[in-house]
Structure formats: structure tokens, C-alpha cells
Amino acid sequence: MLDAGAQPLVQVTDLKMYFPIHTGLLRRHTGDVKAVDGVSFSINTGETLGLVGESGCGKSTVGRALLRLYEPTAGKVVIDGQDVATLTPEALRKKRPTMQMVFQDPQASLNPRMTVADIIGEPLQEHANLDEQGRLRRIYELMDQVGLNRSFANRYPYAFSGGQRQRIGIARALALNPKFIVCDEPIAALDVSIQAQVVNLLEDLQNRLGLTYLFISHDLSMVRHIADRVAVMYLGRIAELSPRDALYARPLHPYAEALLSAVNEPDPNRARRQRIILKGDVPSPANPPKGCNFCTRCPKVFDLCRQVKPDLVQVEPGRFVACHLYTNSNAGPTGTQAPISDNQQGVSQ
Amino acid sequence: MADLAAPVLDVRGLKTVFHTRAGEVHAVNSVSFSLRPGEVLGVVGESGSGKSVTMMSLLGLLPSPPADVRGGQVLLGGRDLLKISPKELQSVRGAKVGFVFQDPMTSLNPVFTVGNQIMEPLRKHMGMTKAQAADRAVELLELVGIPDARRRLKSYPHQFSGGMRQRVMIAIALACDPDVLIADEPTTALDVTIQAQILELVKELRQKLGMAIIWITHDLGVIAAIADRVMVMYGGQVAEHAPVKELFANPQHPYTRALLRTIPSISGEREARLQVIEGQPPMLTAEPASCPFRARCIHSLDRCAHENPGRHGVDGKPLGTGHDVACFWSPDLMAEGEDA
Structure with a gap:
């Protein structure tokens, strides 16, 4: 994955995302929740960067600020040569097709009143210049790609299981041929036996389409499987950013070490590392x-x-x-x- | 653990059916297990496998209708919990059996103080005065590792973090010194470092108090860390049951074997590609006349479509004490060249 001449597709510099706290009768600005407080990293083309940490550490906020679903407080987010953090609304709209997101909860992120074809076709309607025929062809193509049966195109989300719903979400993210996808806990809501299906799909798509992922997760074992490099976040900052094998073999930051030691090895017969509570x-x-x-x-x-x-x-x-x-x-x-x-x-x- | 001791809890042939508009759902089918003093029984399975419904059925916690506990016996201290009156059952819940639920936020009442909620079972079941109950509540909070316990009695649930709330839930469940603690995914909503704290706490408490624990989870890592014996559930039935080391070293049921291979590991060889279990869990609209895992099983035999395999021993020990499995296939049948 790490080719010699690999160019960073995503370059984040000192990203800050503060949410203001207003208190009192006059709703005065009395402080900030520093959800992300000076985060820098880069992701090469075709690479998967894992972003791990516990709830509230700011990992999802990083993902959302990157795609400017939040207005970042400070910092630069250069994606494919353009600073997303400062683009004008019209330029940002034109930029959207290159960067997409797969959300955690496939139940909440799909409109229950839209059919699968409507959901996958919506970004095409908005951004692609396709006629009715062309759009339908593209929708079928996408359904094939994520392993959904074409005959389900006119069904509503409730008729699908969690894993299938996540496939719909992935198809929607792929609709406009993005280069970069933020996967925000895409498997957290799924059963173990279904998680593997979705992760394999994400890997296949990456190989086939040359996608670049930011894979946000609290599941350290799954991140070890899918990521090339891993960033460990704690309280709004990156504690450690290392290549995957090096991190899992020998974490350097004391927090990364404690976090890895807390993971339960699914095998009581294997000697485990010393647990740090x-x-x-x-x-x-x-x-x-x-x-x-x-x-x-x-x-x-x-x-x-x-x-x-x-x-x-x-x-x-x-x-x-x-x-x-x-x-x-x-x-x-x-x-x-x-x-x-x-x-x-x-x-x- | 104490292998020969009489079980504190003995469940035989439990069946639970839900009546829904779409017809009956057979959520639990002939589930049997027993629990001996001081041991931890891990129950694993994916959503819909019937693991929570089984435990709720034991204690009459399911609203009826739609639930209908149709058969079986639940013996606790010589009494069949399915036969006693609701009033008697109420005295069993809380006093003899403690229950810890998955989500500590929704299972604590937000409008009462934490102290109030810990003292409730003490006053109700143990007949303590308010002052006695308050003292015991302080003791309990200290036991589960909450600092400054006396002052914290007056706090409300929202003033606690997730891990602290789960500690409070455990304190409530432990209040009346139960013989059995049933913990339904108690660490699933928590972060790994907090989960590690709770697991440590439960191991310590079990040593100190000697109670038996049923630990429901879908996380095999947690099972490996805490359980003595494991019961794997699929489609409302027990697929496999074994001592924890035996289960991980020598899984027999194709579902268990597949499950163990789908989860990536934090150490050791990193797999290039994850193994998957194709397909979806079954809809349990009728009492299964065939193996519920058949459609997803890579080893299924002709026989599996016509008969529901019962549990049979693998290691020659009586059912429910050693290793048993509900499957016609066996790893011994696997020919040399067959794909594992």
C-alpha cells in the first residue's frame, strides 16, 4: 500500500474543533468543549488510516470536521489539493463527490421513507448529470458492487438486516466515485458474524477502486486487520501515530499501551500481555x-x-x-x- | 470450580414463545443448563439467539402477553420459579438473584438518587431501617470501588460516568447478597479500559462473595477473560457447551468454529482476509424441526434438514457438566482434504 512515491491524499494540519458552552440567562460564551485540539496527520492514496480511541476522545468529530460536516475552529484539511476547511459553499458542493462518509448506525442514517434505489440514487441526482436510464443503470451497478440483490431496489430500509443496510450506506457513499471515504464505526452496530462480511467488502472495494479510508473504530482487533497505519486518540489529541505492526507489537505511548492491554484476547489458552488497569x-x-x-x-x-x-x-x-x-x-x-x-x-x- | 457441588440454579427444557402479529416466534427452545456455587457461566450468541430472553424468562421479567413461557423447570434452591406466585417471585428477584442490565443509563431511574435506588431492595427484601440501609449502601458502593461513597449516595445517575453507573448497577444487584448474579452484556456499552476495570471488579467480588454468575455477552474476548464454562446459543437453542479452555481449544459445533475464526486477533498472525459466516440468522417462526444453523453451515449433512440435533456429550461426561454439542457433524468426520 505504501508505494515509494505515494502522495498524501489527505493532509490535516493542526485541526481544532471547539464546541462553545453558553451559560447563564444571557447565554454568554463561558468556555469550549475542546473535542479536537490540534490534530495533524496525513493519509496516502490507497491507504487506510485507523483512528482509535474511547468514546468522547474526539475521533468521530475528526471524521466529521474533515468532511466539513462541522465548521472546524482552526486548522487546515487539504484533500486532493484543496483546503476543505476554507472552501466557499459552492466550491465545497463541487468538492463533495470526492469525499464521502459511511455512518455508524445504518438504521438512523437511511431515510425510512425512501426506497433503496432512491437512497443510492440521491447523490447521483444531486451531482451527476445522468438521465433516468443512466441513473438506474448506475444504481444497479452499485448494488452489484456491494453485493445487494438488484430485485431489492424498490424495497424500504426496514426490510433489510443490519448488515444489508450497511451495504446500502456503502453503495450510497460510492455513488459518485469518491477518492476518500470516512468510515465512522461502520461495524459497531453489527453482530460479529456480520462484521466480517462488511469489512471484507470494504477491503475488496478499496482494492478494486483504489479508495483511501479513514477507518474510525473503537475495535482495536478489527483496526489491526484493516488499517495500514493507526492513530490513537485521547481527549482530543493524538497520543501515538504508528504503522500498524509496530504499534501492536510495541506501543510506545503509555495510553496506547494501556488501551491495547485492555483488549480481551478471544482465547484463554494464549498467554496475554500484562494488563494495565x-x-x-x-x-x-x-x-x-x-x-x-x-x-x-x-x-x-x-x-x-x-x-x-x-x-x-x-x-x-x-x-x-x-x-x-x-x-x-x-x-x-x-x-x-x-x-x-x-x-x-x-x-x- | 466446585465440580461436585449441587447446582444453585438448574434450568431444564425452558421454552419461551412470543405472540406477534406475524405469528409465533419461538425465541427459546428447550434450553437446559445448571449453575454451581461460585462459578461463572458465559453465554454467547448473536442478537436474536435467545440469550437474553432465556434469562428474562427465568425471573418472569418478560411482559406476558406477548411472551409465553411454555415449558420447562427453573429450580432455584429446590423451588420451581415457573410455578410460584408473582409475589413470591418478586421476593426471589433482588434477594436471591441479582440482575445487571446492559445499559446503565436506561436501567437507573434518573429522578431518584443513587442512594435511594440501592436502599430500595435492602428495605424491601431485608426489612432494614432507613439508617441501616444507608450504612449498607455505603458499604456496597465502597465494595464496587466508588470513592467518597457516603456523599455519593445523594448524587443522581446523570452525575456518574458510564463506568461508575455500571458499578452502581452492580452494587444494587449485590445489595441482598444474592446466590446468583445474572449480568446481561454489562460491559458492552463501556469503553475497553473501563470494561477492564469492571471485569477485574467482578472477578474480585466473586472471590470475596462466592456467588455464581451468569455472564451474557456476544464478545468472545470477554468470555475468555471471565468464564469458567461457556454456553454458545444459536437460534434459541444451545449449540455447544464446554469448559472455557476446552471450547476455545477444541470447538465442535460448526457455528462455534466459524465464530472463532471470524474475529480478528489483537496479537499473533494477522489474517489476510477475514473468514465470514455467510447468510443471516434464522427467523424462528416455528419450533425448528431441523438444525437452525443448517442454512449457513458449511458442513451440513442430509440429516440436518430433517431432524433437530439434540445435545450429546463429546467427552463422556453427563450432559451439562462437560463438553456437549448439538450437531450431527463432528470434526472427526472431516476428511483430510476437506476445507476447514
Whole structure:
């Protein structure tokens, strides 16, 4: 997937998405929920970037801000050469066909009063210059592509199972030949035996059509299967961004490490990694802690973490980590913490 | 676990039918299992497999109509719960059997304080005074790891996070020292790091209190982490039942085998392509006269279309104690060259 000359199709720089809090009688602006607070990454053409994290970490907000379903507070989102964050409404409308989305809940994202043909055909009506015949041909073609029987074209969403509904959602996203698709928890609402069907479909389509995915999920095992690189988010920021195999073999950020250790291996006969149980809950994004976002729960926290926000920097080829353990080799952790060298195995600088 | 101890809960041939406008739905068909003191029975299956309906039927939690518990026995402490009066059943729920539901937000009442909701069963079932109940409630909240418990009694559910709410639910279920705790997907709505906290807590509590637990989930990872024995359900029936290590090491039913292969793993070899189970789960409009998994089964035999396979032992132990499976096919039949 990572060809030598691969160009990033999507380049996100310092994306911020704040939701204002208004309180009091006069609805004064008294603060912000910092759902996304300075996120940068890029996705190469044909690549799948996995975006993982727990609920409320801002991963879905990133996906939506990327496609400008929200107006980002700050930052640049360059998709295929154009900064989506600043496009005029008319230019944005013209841009929409290149970037599409598959939503989490196939029940809620399909209009119950529209037939499958209407749902898949709506983007064609809006953006493509096709006559009735051509549109129907395209709808059938799309239904074939996602494995839906053509004879179901005039049925309504309620007549389909969860997995089939998700296929309708995918067909709609594909209608305008997009280059980039944001998949926001596309399998979270499906049963295990159906999840595999949908994931295989997404992979087939990627191979056939050269699609680029941002795959948002909290299912770390599935992300390991589908993603080429993975970004781990915590409280509005990226904690670690690494190639898939490297991350799962040896997570560098303490949060990534704890997150991976919490996943239950579906086999009691296999030796599991040492489980790290994090204490407490995620702080409120309206009032994130000073310094590193993770400092309130981090098992390896030291003084500096409570003062200075760590930047996301490259610590090994292709591996980006926002953690003082890897950047500040002089400031050793205090107290009973392990010496820093232990946490820096294999770090080149 | 205690292999020879008498079961605290013994369910035999349970059948539940729903009457709907489209006809009858046979949600639970002849489900039998038993639970011994101090053990964790994991129940796995996809939505519609009948795992929740089975547990709700035990305790008369299903509204009737449309539900109709048609047959079977549910023996708890020598009494058949299907035969006793609603009033007696009420004293069993809460006092003898605790229930933790999936979604901690919708199963707590938003207009009452958390303290009020924990104290309710204590006052009702144990006849405690308000002060006694409050003291016990504090104890319970501390037991499930909620800091500053005395003050938190006055909080409302919305003031707790998801993981904390689930802890409160567990505290309520534990209030009257039940013999059996039934947990219906208690961690499904929670994040993995919070899920890890709850799993740890339940393991600890079970050790401390020695109660038996039924843990319903669709997540095989959770099963592997917590269960002693596993019951795999499909189409309202028990497809396979085995001790947890045995089930993962030596699955017999084609459904179990397929299920184990569809889930990607977090470690080890990364599969190039996921295995899928083609097709959809069955509509249970009639009592199945054939194997409910037949249409999706890669090993189905002629016989499967005419008979519903009953459970039979795999390892020679009596049914319900060792490894048993409801299938005519067996991995031993698999010829050398057959595609696994």
C-alpha cells in the first residue's frame, strides 16, 4: 500500500474543533468543549488510516470536521489539493463527490421513507448529470458492487438486516466515485458474524477502486486487520501515530499501551500481555488537565507532564508519539518510576 | 470450580414463545443448563439467539402477553420459579438473584438518587431501617470501588460516568447478597479500559462473595477473560457447551468454529482476509424441526434438514457438566482434504 512515491491524499494540519458552552440567562460564551485540539496527520492514496480511541476522545468529530460536516475552529484539511476547511459553499458542493462518509448506525442514517434505489440514487441526482436510464443503470451497478440483490431496489430500509443496510450506506457513499471515504464505526452496530462480511467488502472495494479510508473504530482487533497505519486518540489529541505492526507489537505511548492491554484476547489458552488497569475516568474535554492530557491517569507520569503539553514528534522512523518519555531524555522521571532508559528501548535519538 | 457441588440454579427444557402479529416466534427452545456455587457461566450468541430472553424468562421479567413461557423447570434452591406466585417471585428477584442490565443509563431511574435506588431492595427484601440501609449502601458502593461513597449516595445517575453507573448497577444487584448474579452484556456499552476495570471488579467480588454468575455477552474476548464454562446459543437453542479452555481449544459445533475464526486477533498472525459466516440468522417462526444453523453451515449433512440435533456429550461426561454439542457433524468426520 505504501508505494515509494505515494502522495498524501489527505493532509490535516493542526485541526481544532471547539464546541462553545453558553451559560447563564444571557447565554454568554463561558468556555469550549475542546473535542479536537490540534490534530495533524496525513493519509496516502490507497491507504487506510485507523483512528482509535474511547468514546468522547474526539475521533468521530475528526471524521466529521474533515468532511466539513462541522465548521472546524482552526486548522487546515487539504484533500486532493484543496483546503476543505476554507472552501466557499459552492466550491465545497463541487468538492463533495470526492469525499464521502459511511455512518455508524445504518438504521438512523437511511431515510425510512425512501426506497433503496432512491437512497443510492440521491447523490447521483444531486451531482451527476445522468438521465433516468443512466441513473438506474448506475444504481444497479452499485448494488452489484456491494453485493445487494438488484430485485431489492424498490424495497424500504426496514426490510433489510443490519448488515444489508450497511451495504446500502456503502453503495450510497460510492455513488459518485469518491477518492476518500470516512468510515465512522461502520461495524459497531453489527453482530460479529456480520462484521466480517462488511469489512471484507470494504477491503475488496478499496482494492478494486483504489479508495483511501479513514477507518474510525473503537475495535482495536478489527483496526489491526484493516488499517495500514493507526492513530490513537485521547481527549482530543493524538497520543501515538504508528504503522500498524509496530504499534501492536510495541506501543510506545503509555495510553496506547494501556488501551491495547485492555483488549480481551478471544482465547484463554494464549498467554496475554500484562494488563494495565487505568485508574479513574477520562477528564472532561471542557476542562482538560494542564500539561499532558493523559497525566491524570498515566502510570508513568512525572513532573514535566503536569506542566508542559507534549508535541507529537517522530521518535522512530514513521512513528509519532506525544509523550515526554521519548523527547526529554534529560528530565528523568522522579520517585519510584522506572528509569527512562527502560522506556526508550529502540529509540534512535 | 466446585465440580461436585449441587447446582444453585438448574434450568431444564425452558421454552419461551412470543405472540406477534406475524405469528409465533419461538425465541427459546428447550434450553437446559445448571449453575454451581461460585462459578461463572458465559453465554454467547448473536442478537436474536435467545440469550437474553432465556434469562428474562427465568425471573418472569418478560411482559406476558406477548411472551409465553411454555415449558420447562427453573429450580432455584429446590423451588420451581415457573410455578410460584408473582409475589413470591418478586421476593426471589433482588434477594436471591441479582440482575445487571446492559445499559446503565436506561436501567437507573434518573429522578431518584443513587442512594435511594440501592436502599430500595435492602428495605424491601431485608426489612432494614432507613439508617441501616444507608450504612449498607455505603458499604456496597465502597465494595464496587466508588470513592467518597457516603456523599455519593445523594448524587443522581446523570452525575456518574458510564463506568461508575455500571458499578452502581452492580452494587444494587449485590445489595441482598444474592446466590446468583445474572449480568446481561454489562460491559458492552463501556469503553475497553473501563470494561477492564469492571471485569477485574467482578472477578474480585466473586472471590470475596462466592456467588455464581451468569455472564451474557456476544464478545468472545470477554468470555475468555471471565468464564469458567461457556454456553454458545444459536437460534434459541444451545449449540455447544464446554469448559472455557476446552471450547476455545477444541470447538465442535460448526457455528462455534466459524465464530472463532471470524474475529480478528489483537496479537499473533494477522489474517489476510477475514473468514465470514455467510447468510443471516434464522427467523424462528416455528419450533425448528431441523438444525437452525443448517442454512449457513458449511458442513451440513442430509440429516440436518430433517431432524433437530439434540445435545450429546463429546467427552463422556453427563450432559451439562462437560463438553456437549448439538450437531450431527463432528470434526472427526472431516476428511483430510476437506476445507476447514
